[in-house]
Amino acid sequence: MMLDIKNLNIWYGGIHAVKGIHMNIEKGEIVTLIGANGAGKSSAIRAIAGLVKGYKGNIVYTRSGEAAVSLSGRPPEEMVKMGIALSPEGRRILPQLTVEENLRLGAYIRHDKAGVAEDIDYVYGLFPRLQERRRQKGGTLSGGEQQMLAVGRALMSRPDLLMLDEPSLGLAPILVSEVFSVIRELNRQGKTILLVEQNAFAALKIASKAYVLEVGSIVIEGTGEELLQDSRVKEAYLGG
Amino acid sequence: MFVQHFINALGLGALYGLIAIGYTMVYGILRLINFAHGDIFMLGAYFVFFATIQYKLPWGLGVAIAIVGATACGLLVDRIAYRPLRGAPRISALISAIGVSFFLENLAVVIFTGMPRAVVQPPWLMKPVILGEVRLIPLGLMVPVIAFVLVSGLLWVVYKTKPGLAMRSISHDIETTRLLGVSVDKIIALTFALGSALAALAGIMWALRYPRVEPFMGVFPGFKAFIAAVFGGIGSIPGAMVGGVILGFVEIMSVAFFPKLSGYKDAFAFVLLIVILLIKPTGLMGERMEEKI
Ligand SMILES: Nc1ncnc2c1ncn2[C@@H]1O[C@H](COP(=O)(O)OP(=O)(O)O)[C@@H](O)[C@H]1O
Ligand SMILES: [Mg+2]
Numbered sequence: 001m002m003l004d005i006k007n008l009n010i011w012y013g014g015i016h017a018v019k020g021i022h023m024n025i026e027k028g029e030i031v032t033l034i035g036a037n038g039a040g041k042s043s044a045i046r047a048i049a050g051l052v053k054g055y056k057g058n059i060v061y062t063r064s065g066e067a068a069v070s071l072s073g074r075p076p077e078e079m080v081k082m083g084i085a086l087s088p089e090g091r092r093i094l095p096q097l098t099v100e101e102n103l104r105l106g107a108y109i110r111h112d113k114a115g116v117a118e119d120i121d122y123v124y125g126l127f128p129r130l131q132e133r134r135r136q137k138g139g140t141l142s143g144g145e146q147q148m149l150a151v152g153r154a155l156m157s158r159p160d161l162l163m164l165d166e167p168s169l170g171l172a173p174i175l176v177s178e179v180f181s182v183i184r185e186l187n188r189q190g191k192t193i194l195l196v197e198q199n200a201f202a203a204l205k206i207a208s209k210a211y212v213l214e215v216g217s218i219v220i221e222g223t224g225e226e227l228l229q230d231s232r233v234k235e236a237y238l239g240g
Numbered sequence: 241m242f243v244q245h246f247i248n249a250l251g252l253g254a255l256y257g258l259i260a261i262g263y264t265m266v267y268g269i270l271r272l273i274n275f276a277h278g279d280i281f282m283l284g285a286y287f288v289f290f291a292t293i294q295y296k297l298p299w300g301l302g303v304a305i306a307i308v309g310a311t312a313c314g315l316l317v318d319r320i321a322y323r324p325l326r327g328a329p330r331i332s333a334l335i336s337a338i339g340v341s342f343f344l345e346n347l348a349v350v351i352f353t354g355m356p357r358a359v360v361q362p363p364w365l366m367k368p369v370i371l372g373e374v375r376l377i378p379l380g381l382m383v384p385v386i387a388f389v390l391v392s393g394l395l396w397v398v399y400k401t402k403p404g405l406a407m408r409s410i411s412h413d414i415e416t417t418r419l420l421g422v423s424v425d426k427i428i429a430l431t432f433a434l435g436s437a438l439a440a441l442a443g444i445m446w447a448l449r450y451p452r453v454e455p456f457m458g459v460f461p462g463f464k465a466f467i468a469a470v471f472g473g474i475g476s477i478p479g480a481m482v483g484g485v486i487l488g489f490v491e492i493m494s495v496a497f498f499p500k501l502s503g504y505k506d507a508f509a510f511v512l513l514i515v516i517l518l519i520k521p522t523g524l525m526g527e528r529m530e531e532k533i
Binding site: 049051075076077080081086088092094095096097101104105106108109153157 | 402405406408409412413415416417418419420421422423424527
């Protein structure tokens with residue numbers, strides 16, 4: 001198992017935002033975590049990335065060929081070095097840096113210049129619009145382009161586990177399908193992906209495993225297919 | 241006559257600019273006014289004084305010692321006074337900055353005594369060069385040239401290197417920068433180191449120009465350099481330099497052409513500050529700074 005989340009609890013002051021969830025991710029899977037706004041999805045994914053201080057429970061990570069390690073207490077910059085990258089909610093593109101500088105920053109931990117140049121071209125191959133705008137400031141991109149850049153930037157550290165927090169947020173339907181087809185393509189190329197989404201239908205269609213989060217608790221889990229057929233999921237998340 | 245005033249103003253302005261860069265870089269990244277910065281400038285001057293005049297070391301070595309010493313002090317200030325307060329409300333770091341500044345000034349009084357000490361200028365720096373009507377001393381010419389080289393080097397670091405990329409990124413979004421694998425504390429330390437090294441060099445040149453050192457010598461230049469940084473647009477390195485040079489020109493030229501105003505010399509900086517804050521609150525080359533979350 002690549003990632004094993006055991007009894008994860010997160011509090012913000014008095015708010016118990018994540019209430020003892022269990023999740024696991026196998027190498028090569030797309031796992032999705034769906035749920036309404038405020039369910040605690042971002043909190044969970046941010047905890048994995050090292051951005052939540054003082055959570056309870058354990059997150060155990062196993063990089064292929066290495067011993068299992070606990071992630072708790074490690075800072076975010078260490079996670080990247082261990083092969084975990086997050087494309088955060090809201091994209092968080094650095095507005096004053098160019099598209100290419102944003103990508104280079106994603107490769108900050110790497111020292112193989114040639115490999116980085118190759119990967120920049122790889123990202124441009126995935127998202128040709130980014131190449132056209134490579135010298136443009138990140139802040140001048142459209143929402144969809146920024147999302148592509150956020151995904152591309154997370155790829156630049158060559159992560160073993162790619163985590164995406166709501167990559168479809170605020171995108172036009174055509175762009176949503178473009179982003180999702182790239183996610184599927186990345187998975188076909190062997191990337192393990194944890195996908196947090198409110199767009200349940202699109203996420204379940206590409207996921208091998210799915211969890212539904214409701215006010216901090218996982219209420220349903222199963223394969224993507226099973227959940228697409230589940231009456232509770234249909235009713236609450238797929239518009240009946 | 242005018243050429244002499246011009247070189248003089250350029251030199252003074254370049255020194256303000258070099259100090260201003262330290263304020264502007266730290267503010268750009270941490271939204272913190274590092275009040276201790278003027279005292280790092282003072283320490284740089286003292287270190288070179290002790291190395292070359294007290295201990296008779298060669299100037300090159302003395303300058304190197306001063307840079308290393310002042311940079312180490314700048315790093316210590318960050319480590320001891322600011323880093324533990326990273327997560328705290330900004331006012332806490334500001335109060336800490338004021339405290340450190342008082343501490344360094346008074347420590348300097350204790351260690352170096354409050355007596356101003358004369359700096360013996362190396363003769364080759366002071367030997368006038370006569371060009372027609374104009375008498376120039378090498379020191380006066382060297383200051384702007386050195387400042388130009390230093391700033392070019394700094395801009396290269398900030399815009400062409402990986403740590404520079406991380407610096408620019410931190411100034412917009414610390415959390416995302418960490419998420420991309422940057423050890424933010426290291427980059428902040430680098431920022432303090434660069435700012436302190438430039439302040440030390442400014443302190444050395446200042447000590448040579450007004451040939452003396454004293455524990456409070458950093459207070460006014462520091463204050464004015466901070467104003468120059470705000471005038472130029474806080475957060476902008478070219479802005480800090482331009483702000484410094486403009487302030488240098490205003491001070492030198494007003495006194496040169498209106499000698500009666502010389503008593504008010506130190507007030508010009510504040511007039512400039514008020515004018516820019518009324519006309520363009522972000523400063524000449526500044527952009528709006530979003531508050532840090
Ligand atoms: N930094 C924070 N401080 C306080 N409360 C927070 C913070 N982040 C999230 N919350 C609260 O935790 C709950 C879960 O939020 P979040 O994890 O962002 O949910 P989701 O990503 O599913 O929309 C919400 O009630 C939210 O208001
Ligand atoms: Mg969220």
